[in-house]
Amino acid sequence: MHFFRAKRLIEKSAVFRVLQKMPKGAALHVHDFSILRMDWLVRNVTYRPHCHFCVTRHGALKFRFAHPTPPPPAECSEWVLLEKYRQELRNVTAFDEGLLRNFTLETENPEEAYPDRDVLWSRFQAIFFSISGLVSYAPVFRDYVFRGLQEFWQDNVLYLELRAELLPVYELNGTTHGPEWMVETYRDVASLFKREHPGFVGMKIIYSDHRFKNVSLITESVRMAMQLQTRFPGMVAGFDLVGREDTGHSLHYYRKALTLPAAIGYPLPYFFHAGETDWQGTSVDENLLEALVLNSTRIGHGFALTKHPAVWTELWKKDIPVEVCPISNQVLQLVSDLRNHPAAVLMATGFPMVISSDDPAMFGASGLSYDFYEAFMGIGGRKADLRTLKQLALNSIKYSALQDAEKKAAMETWAKSWDAFVTQLARGRSEKAAV
Numbered sequence: 001m002h003f004f005r006a007k008r009l010i011e012k013s014a015v016f017r018v019l020q021k022m023p024k025g026a027a028l029h030v031h032d033f034s035i036l037r038m039d040w041l042v043r044n045v046t047y048r049p050h051c052h053f054c055v056t057r058h059g060a061l062k063f064r065f066a067h068p069t070p071p072p073p074a075e076c077s078e079w080v081l082l083e084k085y086r087q088e089l090r091n092v093t094a095f096d097e098g099l100l101r102n103f104t105l106e107t108e109n110p111e112e113a114y115p116d117r118d119v120l121w122s123r124f125q126a127i128f129f130s131i132s133g134l135v136s137y138a139p140v141f142r143d144y145v146f147r148g149l150q151e152f153w154q155d156n157v158l159y160l161e162l163r164a165e166l167l168p169v170y171e172l173n174g175t176t177h178g179p180e181w182m183v184e185t186y187r188d189v190a191s192l193f194k195r196e197h198p199g200f201v202g203m204k205i206i207y208s209d210h211r212f213k214n215v216s217l218i219t220e221s222v223r224m225a226m227q228l229q230t231r232f233p234g235m236v237a238g239f240d241l242v243g244r245e246d247t248g249h250s251l252h253y254y255r256k257a258l259t260l261p262a263a264i265g266y267p268l269p270y271f272f273h274a275g276e277t278d279w280q281g282t283s284v285d286e287n288l289l290e291a292l293v294l295n296s297t298r299i300g301h302g303f304a305l306t307k308h309p310a311v312w313t314e315l316w317k318k319d320i321p322v323e324v325c326p327i328s329n330q331v332l333q334l335v336s337d338l339r340n341h342p343a344a345v346l347m348a349t350g351f352p353m354v355i356s357s358d359d360p361a362m363f364g365a366s367g368l369s370y371d372f373y374e375a376f377m378g379i380g381g382r383k384a385d386l387r388t389l390k391q392l393a394l395n396s397i398k399y400s401a402l403q404d405a406e407k408k409a410a411m412e413t414w415a416k417s418w419d420a421f422v423t424q425l426a427r428g429r430s431e432k433a434a435v
């Protein structure tokens with residue numbers, strides 16, 4: 001059953017409630033602006049003063065906080081002050097519900113709404129475009145990151161690695177901040193969160209750029225990744241390329257840019273998206289081979305991996321895990337049957353993997369529990385049990401970009417909460433048995 005239809009049933013299940021309480025370790029594959037439930041953007045952010053919107057030629061909503069009202073952008077109608085617009089509406093609730101629908105891919109009938117990947121990915125990109133005007137406003141950005149961490153922490157996740165594009169963040173007067181400011185802000189917000197939540201380990205950034213850019217732009221980004229990592233070694237874990245893989249450039253196309261760090265003797269870690277497709281034989285498949293050759297630390301998705309036994313074997317030898325994101329694959333790659341997800345083959349053979357949620361807010365999910373549910377009930381098969389779950393949680397810390405000492409500490413923290421979780425689970429069982 002498609003996740004959009006299964007969601008309510010999942011939430012009612014006893015398995016899901018256990019998974020929510022389970023210490024899941026780390027979220028290693030999540031994208032910057034989709035870590036926090038979208039309803040916060042509607043209920044909180046769009047109600048802040050000076051929020052403007054306009055409608056682009058393609059019918060997408062664009063947002064901007066500004067004072068005074070700036071001239072409209074080229075692709076847009078006039079800016080409308082949202083506060084004023086709402087005052088004139090008869091039914092604000094319906095408007096807000098419409099906004100929320102605009103901010104997620106959720107729908108009753110996904111097969112009808114998204115007949116193919118083109119329709120789906122253009123909606124997906126349009127949502128990122130729309131919400132970026134809200135999240136990239138400096139005061140919102142700080143709150144967004146804090147609340148995003150909170151959402152994962154409440155879901156019993158103690159550490160995150162975030163694919164972040166580090167696009168400019170703006171202030172009310174129109175001034176903007178660059179990537180350094182953003183990494184500093186991520187760092188400061190994460191340490192504030194850590195201070196307030198003992199047991200939380202922190203977060204790192206995987207600087208990511210879009211694979212529709214040409215090789216010279218990506219060369220600049222690779223340089224930027226090295227600069228950022230040199231300046232913030234504890235915060236910047238490495239580099240990745242994001243965006244739709246089959247219409248974007250291949251890793252091979254970027255070869256010159258991506259081999260630059262090695263050529264100058266700088267070991268820049270890579271965390272490539274590769275093989276995020278169920279259609280064999282495209283350059284997306286070849287990205288797997290290229291990711292291996294480029295020494296990727298982990299493989300994002302690796303959905304196509306089982307069709308390439310030689311790459312599969314090599315990755316295994318080098319202990320390079322795949323980051324499996326079941327709900328994302330179902331929604332974005334139109335995978336209908338998660339029991340036959342390639343990760344089921346990988347898991348049955350013991351290939352290293354971690355479970356992550358990619359863009360939970362986009363899919364109407366949150367944290368990691370929904371994806372763990374799909375991994376446990378679908379991918380893991382009939383015999384998946386507490387040991388399976390424990391291994392997946394352990395893997396998420398083992399394969400993280402934490403340094404050895406940090407990793408050891410994270411492992412200890414996680415192990416304590418795991419023991420408490422298992423004790424509680426056993427107590428629950430014996431209480432049930434006594435009734």
Ligand SMILES: O=c1[nH]cnc2c1ncn2[C@@H]1O[C@H](CO)[C@@H](O)[C@H]1O
Nearest residue numbers: 031032128163165242243244358359
């Ligand atoms: O599953 C995915 N595969 C490839 N790119 C993705 C996926 N999810 C999100 N993004 C990309 O990440 C950017 C935000 O960091 C978005 O622009 C989106 O295109």
